[in-house]
Amino acid sequence: MSASSTPALPTSAYADGPRLLADVGGTNARFALEVAAGQVGQVEVLPCADYPSLSAALQAYLALPQVAAAGGQAVRHAVIAIANPVAGDFLSMTNHHWSFSIRAMREECGFTTLDVVNDFTALARAVPMLSEHEKRQVGAGTARPNTAIGLIGAGTGLGVSGLIPSHGGWIALQSEGGHVNFAPFNELEVAILQFAWREFEHVSAERLISGDGLELIYRALAERAGVADEKLPAAEITRRALAGESPLCDDVIETFCCMLGTVAANVAVTLGALGGIYIGGGIVPRLGERFDRSGFRARFERKGRFANYVSQVPTFVITAQYPAFLGTSAILAEKLSSH
Structure with missing residues (x-):
């Protein structure tokens, strides 16, 4: 399957109209139409901050002229992958202010089917199809x-x-493993953790290994180095590091990559992930070769008595532009085929 922003799509091969696929994070909501099995287009990325609710963003997408012309107003089946735990009907996003009832949204949008799943559950389902x-x-x-x-x-x-093999297929785990306690590896990371404790009682892995985490690491390293905190946003930290303009920003990226290596190795030994560890999200793919030459892999393999075990586990960066649509498509297809 490929996903692209084509100006028009052919007549739907699905008898009941095109299907809506959505991938909603704390910053952007990505939408697409699937008009036939494996045929995805009309991809649009809408900033979450521009809309008062997910329903408003969803309906704004369907009302876009090019989407409406491709059958957007005829959508009856939809699936949303969202960066949030999904348990029950009512959801309140962890990293954004949107909250909603799945049932109410389905009725408001006039859908026959609306399935909502965790975004990394959907991304996991996409991995075997890459x-x-x-x-x-x-x-x-x-x-x-x-x-x-x-x-x-x-x-x-x-x-x-994670994905667990089962009877020739896969079971995708609904995990919130990003919220485990941050585990420092060395004295530098202990110092960063101590800095973070000034702001947060509970410092999860996500507090440091995320966009906000890049900014937190930057503040901690700036203080440690005795230099002025320029209060840089994550995008500027990354830009300066990749452009070679700031040794401090490069240290932030290096520290981030090494911390990610620790988390990746913990996931590998927890799941027994001998099939590999895959890395998605918005940050690492943008780092390109800087990530490849970082200390990520060396840190991943530094697992004490289990160093030989994790050294056998391959690690991959997902480079597909819209990989979650692969997973949401498969999830929706399974749901509809079971009815």
Whole structure:
């Protein structure tokens, strides 16, 4: 499957109209129409801050002229992957102010089917469908068939999931592993944790391994180095680091990558993920080769008595532009086929 923002789509091959696929994070909501199996288009990315509710963003997408012309007003079946735990009917987002009732949204939008799943559950479902050019291996290791696969990804938050092989298919885990306690690896990370404790009673992995986490690491390292805190946003920290303009910002990126290596190794040993660890989210894919030459993989393999175990586990960066749509499509198809 490929997802692209094409100006028009052919007549739907689905008898009951196109299907809506959505991937909602704390910063952006991504929408697309699937008009036939594996045929996804009309991809639009809407900033969450521009809309008072998810329903408003969703309906604004469907009302776009190009989307309406492609059958947007005829949508009856939809699935939303959201960066949040999904338990029960009412959801209140962890990293954004949106909250909603799934049942009320389904009725408001006139859908027959509306399924809402955790975003990393959907992304995990996409992993087995990624082509070779939609992922990039970092470091050594070879995936073993029919073994668990782990998934992590840093963006607005820190997502964690996994895939467990089952009867020729996969079971995707609904995990909130990004909220485990942050585990420092060395004295520098202990100092960063102590700095973070001034602001937060509970410092989760997500507090440091996320967009906000980049800013927190920056403040901690600036204080440690005795230099002025310029209060840089995550995007500017990343830009300066990649442009070679700031050794401090580069240290922030390096520290972030190493911390991610610790989390990735913890997921690998927790799940027994000999099928590999996949890295999604908005931050790492943007780092490109800077991530590849960071201390991520070396940290991943520094696991004491289990160093040999994790050194066999391959790690991959997901490079597909809209991978979650692969997973949401599969989830919705399964739901509809079971009815």
